[in-house]
Amino acid sequence: MSGTFVGMPAFPKAAHEAVRDTTLRANLKHATHTIRDKRARAVAELDDWAQLREAGKQIKDHTLRHLEHYLVQLEESVTAAGGVVHWARDAAEANRIVTELVRETGESEVVKVKSMATQEIGLNEHLEAEDIRAYETDLAELIVQLGKDRPSHILVPAIHRNRGEIRDIFRREMGSWGRPAPEGLTESPAELAEAARLHLREKFLRAKVGISGANFMVAENGTLVVVESEGNGRMCLTLPETLISVVGIEKIVPTWQDLEVFLQTLPRSSTAERMNPYTSTWTGTTDADGPQAFHLVLIDNGRTDALADEVGRQALRCIRCSACLNVCPVYERAGGHAYGSVYPGPIGAILSPQLRGTASEIDASLPYASSLCGACYEVCPVAIDIPEVLVHLRERVVEGGEATQRGTRVTLQPAKGHAVERAAMRAARWAFTHPAALGAGQRLAARTRRLHPRSLPGPGRAWSATRDLPRFPAESFRDWWQRTNGGKDTAK
Numbered sequence: 001m002s003g004t005f006v007g008m009p010a011f012p013k014a015a016h017e018a019v020r021d022t023t024l025r026a027n028l029k030h031a032t033h034t035i036r037d038k039r040a041r042a043v044a045e046l047d048d049w050a051q052l053r054e055a056g057k058q059i060k061d062h063t064l065r066h067l068e069h070y071l072v073q074l075e076e077s078v079t080a081a082g083g084v085v086h087w088a089r090d091a092a093e094a095n096r097i098v099t100e101l102v103r104e105t106g107e108s109e110v111v112k113v114k115s116m117a118t119q120e121i122g123l124n125e126h127l128e129a130e131d132i133r134a135y136e137t138d139l140a141e142l143i144v145q146l147g148k149d150r151p152s153h154i155l156v157p158a159i160h161r162n163r164g165e166i167r168d169i170f171r172r173e174m175g176s177w178g179r180p181a182p183e184g185l186t187e188s189p190a191e192l193a194e195a196a197r198l199h200l201r202e203k204f205l206r207a208k209v210g211i212s213g214a215n216f217m218v219a220e221n222g223t224l225v226v227v228e229s230e231g232n233g234r235m236c237l238t239l240p241e242t243l244i245s246v247v248g249i250e251k252i253v254p255t256w257q258d259l260e261v262f263l264q265t266l267p268r269s270s271t272a273e274r275m276n277p278y279t280s281t282w283t284g285t286t287d288a289d290g291p292q293a294f295h296l297v298l299i300d301n302g303r304t305d306a307l308a309d310e311v312g313r314q315a316l317r318c319i320r321c322s323a324c325l326n327v328c329p330v331y332e333r334a335g336g337h338a339y340g341s342v343y344p345g346p347i348g349a350i351l352s353p354q355l356r357g358t359a360s361e362i363d364a365s366l367p368y369a370s371s372l373c374g375a376c377y378e379v380c381p382v383a384i385d386i387p388e389v390l391v392h393l394r395e396r397v398v399e400g401g402e403a404t405q406r407g408t409r410v411t412l413q414p415a416k417g418h419a420v421e422r423a424a425m426r427a428a429r430w431a432f433t434h435p436a437a438l439g440a441g442q443r444l445a446a447r448t449r450r451l452h453p454r455s456l457p458g459p460g461r462a463w464s465a466t467r468d469l470p471r472f473p474a475e476s477f478r479d480w481w482q483r484t485n486g487g488k489d490t491a492k
Helices: 011-018 020-046 047-063 069-081 091-105 118-119 122-128 140-144 163-177 187-205 232-238 257-270 303-307 310-319 323-325 330-334 344-357 359-367 375-379 386-399 418-432 436-448 458-464 477-483
Strands: 084-088 109-112 135-136 208-210 216-218 221-229 241-249 277-284 293-299 401-405 408-412
Touching: 011 084, 011 091, 011 330, 011 359, 020 257, 020 323, 020 330, 047 069, 047 257, 047 310, 069 084, 069 216, 069 293, 084 091, 091 208, 091 241, 091 293, 109 187, 109 232, 118 122, 118 241, 135 140, 140 163, 163 187, 163 277, 187 232, 208 232, 208 375, 216 257, 216 375, 221 232, 221 257, 257 375, 257 401, 303 310, 303 344, 303 401, 310 344, 323 344, 323 375, 330 344, 344 386, 359 386, 375 386, 386 401, 386 418, 418 436, 436 477
Parallel strands: 084 293, 109 135, 109 208, 208 241, 241 293
Antiparallel strands: 216 221, 221 277, 401 408
């Protein structure tokens, strides 16, 4: 499997193939059910969970409304602490900046902390093309990298693999990346973890450059924060001589105290832990302690376009906990690869089309990768109304309209392949704005209901092939309401 999402089919085709993989579905079902059950118990321990959720939402919304101010404050704070801030408008610019920074050190290898931002910009692939080898050090990311695979989950990138598959990957691939897997390696979790530990140790001790993302950036003092469970991140953040952090501009919070909220909600939502095992913070550079050079690369890559959308901007509140993935019935069956993005699941279905636009077939299909059941909204620790954004993006795909792209207001054309849906919506709009016609149509449909087909003809055939058509009632609610005087004359 390719390590890139470029050229992936649209979600319906990719999902259709994925649901036929019984091993994949079994792996996903076991993992997502286990995580979400544990999360529910961890969240139930807090009596003030609703207040924490609202506080996280308010902090994020306030920051996004004043993002320009806080970004300037952050740059001043990082610079005052001895760091260097770089600004990247898109993925190409970010990759170029990181590559130049690595070259300036004279090194050709880097160790990496798990980072969605670097996956989003395709940093590993770019560094490889520039003859710089990037080693993933998170266990799940290591499995994905060794397996020449793609991540399928925000928190557990190798969630689609079982232990037997991981053992085979270690046996087959570790030797070509460094220390080989031990002889007789089994699928015991302890043995697999020890094999990864030994393999990575030589990388940690040799690397002169580390690359990370960040879960949060504190504007008032320039501190960056990474939360993780394995300790590999702390090794990458402290041992190399040069640290390069690549972070999306929306990861900012105004004050150190704001972390109080997120360091309670993030671990419970993501790993069902009361607090995170490793919470690493770093502020610029300090003599004889940690990296002696620190660079912060702030990436936009479509975020200001999303910020300009009054409905869609709430996706930028996301703290990457992945709780929405673990409760999504669509994700559980289709898996993360079907979304064609580093951001899979419900949050990916609203974030990717905003960061990349809806011009491509795959991005136009993502707002439809949901049943709109609302479970994702219920578990979101920052109260992102994902169903609302999905419907908003579906309207953009079908109708087109005004949007912001690369900072400029443009008029989007409707995506191809939605002519029937567009015509149906326009017909519905006309009917609902003409009550007399609507009533006449309902009475006609009621009187002819015995003649209605059991499946739709033409383009609607595929829709009705997998679901029952609703039976038309003998009387419409409007007629029943008038006949019974609003339900008061029930004897009629």
